[in-house]
Amino acid sequence: MKDRVWTEARRPVDLPFPKTTMYGAIAESASRFPQAFAYEFMGKKVTYADMMKGIDKVAKALMAHGVRRGDAVTIAMPNTPQALWAFYAVSRLGAIANMIHPLSSQKEITFYLDDSESVLMITMDMFYDKAVKARAEAKNAKTEIIVCRMEDELPPVLAAGFFVKDGRKFYQYPDRPDSCTWRQFLKSADLVEKLPDMVYDPTRAAVYLYSGGTSGTPKGIMLTDDNFNALGIQIRSAAGVDFLPGMKFLSVMPMFHGFGLGIGFHTVLENGMMCIIVPQFTAASYSKLVRDKKPNFIAAVPTLYAAMMKNEAMKNADLSCLKGVFSGGDTLPPELKHEFDQFLKEHKATVMIREGYGLTECVTASCLTPVDRYKENSIGLPLRDMEYAVVNPGTFDELPRGEEGEIILRGPTVMIGYHNRPEDNAETMKTDDQGRTWVFTGDAGIMDEEGFVYFKQRLKRMIITSGYNVYPSQLENVLLMHPDVDSACVIGIPDPVRMQRIRAYVVLKPGVDQSEAEKEKLIEHCKLYVAGYAKPREIIFRDDLPKTLVGKVAYHVLEEEAEAERKAAEASETAE
Numbered sequence: 001m002k003d004r005v006w007t008e009a010r011r012p013v014d015l016p017f018p019k020t021t022m023y024g025a026i027a028e029s030a031s032r033f034p035q036a037f038a039y040e041f042m043g044k045k046v047t048y049a050d051m052m053k054g055i056d057k058v059a060k061a062l063m064a065h066g067v068r069r070g071d072a073v074t075i076a077m078p079n080t081p082q083a084l085w086a087f088y089a090v091s092r093l094g095a096i097a098n099m100i101h102p103l104s105s106q107k108e109i110t111f112y113l114d115d116s117e118s119v120l121m122i123t124m125d126m127f128y129d130k131a132v133k134a135r136a137e138a139k140n141a142k143t144e145i146i147v148c149r150m151e152d153e154l155p156p157v158l159a160a161g162f163f164v165k166d167g168r169k170f171y172q173y174p175d176r177p178d179s180c181t182w183r184q185f186l187k188s189a190d191l192v193e194k195l196p197d198m199v200y201d202p203t204r205a206a207v208y209l210y211s212g213g214t215s216g217t218p219k220g221i222m223l224t225d226d227n228f229n230a231l232g233i234q235i236r237s238a239a240g241v242d243f244l245p246g247m248k249f250l251s252v253m254p255m256f257h258g259f260g261l262g263i264g265f266h267t268v269l270e271n272g273m274m275c276i277i278v279p280q281f282t283a284a285s286y287s288k289l290v291r292d293k294k295p296n297f298i299a300a301v302p303t304l305y306a307a308m309m310k311n312e313a314m315k316n317a318d319l320s321c322l323k324g325v326f327s328g329g330d331t332l333p334p335e336l337k338h339e340f341d342q343f344l345k346e347h348k349a350t351v352m353i354r355e356g357y358g359l360t361e362c363v364t365a366s367c368l369t370p371v372d373r374y375k376e377n378s379i380g381l382p383l384r385d386m387e388y389a390v391v392n393p394g395t396f397d398e399l400p401r402g403e404e405g406e407i408i409l410r411g412p413t414v415m416i417g418y419h420n421r422p423e424d425n426a427e428t429m430k431t432d433d434q435g436r437t438w439v440f441t442g443d444a445g446i447m448d449e450e451g452f453v454y455f456k457q458r459l460k461r462m463i464i465t466s467g468y469n470v471y472p473s474q475l476e477n478v479l480l481m482h483p484d485v486d487s488a489c490v491i492g493i494p495d496p497v498r499m500q501r502i503r504a505y506v507v508l509k510p511g512v513d514q515s516e517a518e519k520e521k522l523i524e525h526c527k528l529y530v531a532g533y534a535k536p537r538e539i540i541f542r543d544d545l546p547k548t549l550v551g552k553v554a555y556h557v558l559e560e561e562a563e564a565e566r567k568a569a570e571a572s573e574t575a576e
Contacts, residue, residue, distance in 0.1 A: 014385060015230070015233050015234060015237055015384050015385050016233070017226070017229045017230045017232070017233040017412070018229050018270075019200065019202070019226075020200050020225070020229070021091050021092070021094070021198060021200050021206070021225045022088065022091045022206065022225050022228050022229065022266060022270075023055070023088050023089075023091040023092040023198065024198060024200065024225075025225075025228075025229050025232065025266075025269075025270045026038075026048075026052075026088060026266075026269040026270055027052060029048060029269060029270060029271070029272040030048035030049060030051070030052045032272060033048055033245045033272045034047065034048055034049035035047050035048070035049065036048055036245035036246060036272060036274070037246070037274045038050075038051040038269060038274060038275070039051065039081065039084065039251075039274060039275040039276070039277050040248075040274065040275070040276050040277065040293075041080065041081050041153055041154075041277045042153075042154050042155065042158055043155055043158070044153070044154070044155050045274075046081070048272075051084075051085075054081070054085045055084075055085050055088045055089050055092065056089070056092070056195065057085075057186060057189045058085045058086055058089035058186070058189070059089035059090075059092040059093055059195055060188075060189035060190075060191075060192035060195060061089075061185050061186055061187075061188050061189040061192075062086075062089055062090065062093060062095070062120070063093065063192045063195070064188035064189060064191045064192050065120060065144060065146075065185065065188060066119060066120070066144075067090075067093060067095055067119060067120055068093070068095070069093060069094035069095060069196075069199065070094065070095065070096070070204075071095045071096065071118075071119045071120075072095065072096040072098045072116040072117055072118045072119065072208070073086070073090050073095055073096070073097060073098060073118060073119065073120050073121070073122065074098040074100060074112060074113060074116060074118040074120070074121040074122070074143075075087060075090075075097055075098065075099055075100070075121075075122050075123075075255075075256070076100045076101070076102045076104065076109065076121065076122070076123040076124075076127060076131065076256075077102055077122060077123060077124060077148065077255065077256075078102055078124065078254065078255075078279040078280055079251060079252070079254060079255055079260070079277050079278055079279050080124075080148065080150065080153060080277065080279050081153045081277065082122070082148045082152070082153065082182055083122075083255050084255070084265065084275075084277070086122050087099070087255065087261075087265075091206060091225070092195065092198060093195075093196070094198070094199050094201070094204070096116070096205055096206060096207065096208060097206065097207045097208070098112060098116040098118055098207075098208045098220075099207060099208065099209055099255060099256040099261060100112045100210060100256055101254070101256050101531050102123060102124060102127050102256075103127075103531050103532050103533070104531050105527060105528055105529050105530050105531055106130050106133050106134045106137075106528060107134070107137075107528055107529045108134075108218070108529065108530065108531065109130065109131060109134035109135075110134045110135075110137045110138050111217075111218065112210065112218075112220075113134065113135060113138040113139075113140065113143055114138050114139050114140075115208075115218075115220050115419060115420065116208055116220065116419070117140065118140070118143055119140075119143060119144070120143060120144045120145075120146065121135070121143055121144070121145045121146070122145075122146045122148065122182075123145065123146075123147065123148065124147070124148050124149070124150065125147050125148065125149050125173045125174075126169075128145065128147050128173040128174060128179070129173070131145055132145065132176065132179075142178060144178055144179065144180075145174065145178070145179040146179070146180060146181075146182060146185045147173055147174045147179055147180070147181050147182065148181075148182040149181070149182065150279070152182055152183065200225065202224060202225065202226045203224070203416070204224065204225075205222035205223065205224065205416060205419070206223060206224050206225045206227075206228075207222075207223040207224075207227075207228070207261075208220045208221065208222060208223075208419060209221045209223060209256070209257070209258055209261070209360050211359075211360050211361070211469065217474075218474075219418045219419075219421055219424055220418060220419035220420070220421075221360050221361055221415050221418060221419075222415055222416045222417055222418065222419050223363060223415050223416070224415075224416060226412060227362070227363050227412070227413045227414070227415065228261075228262055228266045228270075228363060228413075229266075229270065230385070230411075230412035230413050231262050231263070231266070231267060231363050231364070231413050232262075232266055232267040232270035232271060233270075234383040234384050234385065234386070234412075234413070235263060235267045235365075235383070236267070236271050237383070237384045238368050238370075238371070238383055238384065239297075239323075239324055239371070240324070240370075240371030240372070241323045241324065243271040243272065243273055244272070244273070245272045245273065245274075246273070246274065247273040247274065247296045247297070247323070248273065248274045248275075248276055248293065248294070248295040248296050248297070249264060249267075249268040249273055249274065249275055249276065249295060249296070249297040249298075249299075250276050250278065250289060250290065250293065250295040250297070250298045250299075251264040251265055251268065251275040251276055251277050251278060252264070252278040252281050252286060252289070252300065253299060253300070253329075253467075257360075257364075257467075257468075258358075258359075258360040258363045258364035259299065259328050259329060259364045259365070259467070261363075261364075262363040262364040263299055263326075263364055263365065264299060268297075273296075273297075276289070276293050276295055283303075283304060283307035283308070283311065283497070284307075284311055284313070286300070286304055286307075286308065287307070287308045287311035287313040287314050287317075288311075288313045290308070290314075290317070290319070291313050291314065291317040294321040295321065295322070296321055296322065296323045296324065297322070297323060297324040297325075297326070298322065298324075298325055298326070299325075299326040299327070299328065300326075300327065300329075301327070301328065301329040301330055301466065301467035301499070302327055302329075302330050302331070302332050302333070302336055302499060303330075303466060303467075303496075303497055303498060303499050305327060305336065305340050305353065306336055306340075306496070307497070308340075308343075309339065309340060309343050314343075314347070317347055318347065318348050319344060319347040319348055319349040320348040320349060320350070322344070322349045322350075322351055323351060324351060324354070325340075325344065325349070325351055325352070325353045325354065326353075326354050326355075326356055326365075326368075327353055327354070327355045327356065328355070328356040328357070328358070328364065328365055328467075329464065329467030329468075330464045330467060330499045331455065332353070332355040334376055334377055337352075337353055337355070337374075340353050341353060351371075352374065354368055354369040354370075354371070354380070355368070355369050355379055355380060356368045356369075356379070356380070357379035357380070357453070357455055359439075359441060360415075361414065361415045361428065361439050361441075362386075362409065362411065362413040362414045362415065362439065363413045365383070366382060366383055366386045366388075366409055366411065366413060367379050367380050367381065367382050367383065367386070367388065367409075367453050368380045368381065368383060369381075375448075375452050377454055378448075378452045378453065378454050379445075379453050379454065379455050380452065380453065381451055381452060381453070382409070382411075382451070382453070383411075385411050385412055386409060386410070386411035386412075386413070387409065387410050387411060388407060388408070388409050388447065388451075388453055389407075389408050389409075389438070389447075390403070390404070390405040390406065390407060390408075390445060390446055390447050391405050391406055391408055392405055392406070393405060393406040393444075394406070394440065396430070396432050396433075396438075401446075401447055401448055401449050402446055402447075402448060402449070403446060404444055404445065404446045404456055405444065405445075405446075406440060406441065406442070406443070406444060406445075407441045407443045407444070407445045407453065407455070408438045408439060408440050408441060409438065409439050409441065410436055410437060410438045410439065414429075414437070414439055415429075415439075417429060427440070428440055428442075442460040443455060443456075443457070444456040444457045461473065461555070463490075463491070463492035463500050463502060464492070464499055464500055465492070465495070465498045465499065465500050465501060465502060465533055465534075466497075466498045466499070466533060467499075468531075468533050468534070470492075470502060470533070470534045472489075472490035472491065472492075472555070473490075474530070474534075475490045475502070475504065475526065475530060475534060475535075475536070476488045476489065476490050476504075478525070478526055478529040478530060479504060479506060479522065479525075479526065481525075481529075482521075482522060482525050483509075484508055484509055484512045484518065484521070484522070485506055485507070485508060485509065485522070486507045486508060486509045487506075487507045487545055487553065488504055488505065488506045488507070489504070489505045489545050489553045489555050489558055490502060490503070490504045490505075490536065490555075491503055491505075491555055491558050491559050491562060493538075493562055493566070494566065501537040501538070502534070502535070502536045502537050502538075503536065503537065503538050503539075503540065503562065504522075504536040504538070504539045504540070505539075505540050505541075505542050505545060505558055506522065506539055506540070506541055506542070507541070507542055507543065507544060507545060508541060514541040518541075519539045519541075522536075522539055523535055523536060523539065545558070546558065
């Protein structure tokens with residue numbers, strides 16, 4: 001492959017990032033700013049010094065429960081202090097943090113436990129019953145479950161209110177001898193006199209994050225300490241403003257997602273700033289958080305920004321506090337960008353929204369709109385030390401600037417591979433004749449003469465709903481498992497809130513009624529195998545599905561039909 005052509009301003013510069021564990025990186029922040037606040041949770045602020053004490057205590061408790069270097073610990077949690085402590089405690093021990101969505105289906109959790117070979121699982125009381133059922137079907141049915149309660153980390157008044165409203169419904173959990181509460185778990189830390197020496201190994205997997213598979217099976221993405229530490233320095237370099245203690249980041253994106261974990265938490269803590277931890281939110285509550293908490297940095301999916309402009313809470317909000325506004329998880333339409341930039345200006349902000357592009361195979365964003373320049377429809381420039389190229393799909397044949405092909409990338413945030421998936425590794429990670437390993441993204445795009453990248457389309461089928469990736473083939477396989485289904489096809493439909501919603505076309509077997517009750521039955525079936533966000537929002541029964549010349553379902557035809565229906569409906573509304 002030819003040497004890349006870079007403008008002088010974008011030449012890779014080998015940014016210095018800490019050669020240590022993720023725990024080591026935030027411990028360095030704590031040593032410099034011990035009394036600065038590391039995070040705020042529901043009004044309760046905690047300093048870096050106290051955060052590190054909490055993390056060390058969790059690390060000792062993990063040891064007391066048998067966790068050792070190289071073991072995997074599944075963390076199925078919303079954004080909470082317990083999740084943060086557990087994540088960095090696992091890093092401190094040299095174990096592997098297996099980060100999964102707490103709303104994952106029972107079958108998915110079983111798969112994640114088996115794939116990671118987890119020795120311990122940490123989850124919330126509200127998810128305990130599902131976790132126990134998932135564990136019962138796992139290969140290691142003895143995996144211990146630690147049960148956290150939201151009220152454990154709330155201020156007393158809020159804790160009492162939460163218990164009365166929600167917490168008491170789950171207070172009987174845990175109800176088995178192979179589980180314990182978070183408080184009991186922490187007490188076991190007293191059994192460990194001291195932690196072992198911390199070992200930094202840049203070649204080891206430190207985190208597993210799961211990506212849906214085009215074949216229907218999730219892939220465990222293995223990420224290293226260096227991947228996360230490098231990202232934190234890249235984002236600092238690209239921010240356009242100095243990161244200082246006391247600066248606040250609204251950490252609403254979930255920790256089980258590369259975007260939330262890599263930027264909303266680790267980048268913030270590695271650089272000595274403060275996370276405002278939010279366990280759950282709606283479009284309305286997000287706007288109120290921005291207004292009331294006055295964060296300096298926010299990162300969200302496009303749908304949240306669209307909703308934010310319409311929210312009454314934003315009517316007279318002063319957004320002059322904002323020093324960075326980032327969009328990721330889905331394409332940011334140019335119209336929405338221009339509209340939101342104007343919205344920011346009208347509310348006294350001096351920044352513009354900046355779109356990022358990336359994939360979990362490199363933690364999260366690896367390309368970002370520059371702080372002071374925007375090109376229509378562009379996703380910006382590669383972050384420092386990241387290299388992009390556009391090639392003929394599946395090859396290293398680089399295309400001329402301005403010509404569309406497959407986007408490939410390389411750099412310090414690229415994964416070490418998929419866990420136990422050698423065929424997928426061979427397809428996604430390829431080494432060129434200069435010995436450099438590239439990730440083939442499966443996305444089509446172009447690069448202009450200045451190095452700006454333009455995302456065009458996905459070469460592989462994928463639906464993005466509310467910022468989460470859903471692979472149609474995975475959901476189709478689930479539907480085909482049901483005895484009433486003969487064939488199925490899943491597509492994404494434009495949605496003003498989710499960006500896309502999931503529609504399933506289903507052909508039932510002879511004799512099965514095309515009824516509403518049958519639709520509900522199929523949706524309940526899907527809920528057992530996929531997370532709530534990945535289930536169909538609507539099911540349409542058909543007598544047959546369109547086919548290609550080689551007999552495959554022609555999903556493009558269904559997408560075109562759906563788009564034609566949408567346009568016809570819009571035209572009808574306009575006419576009225």
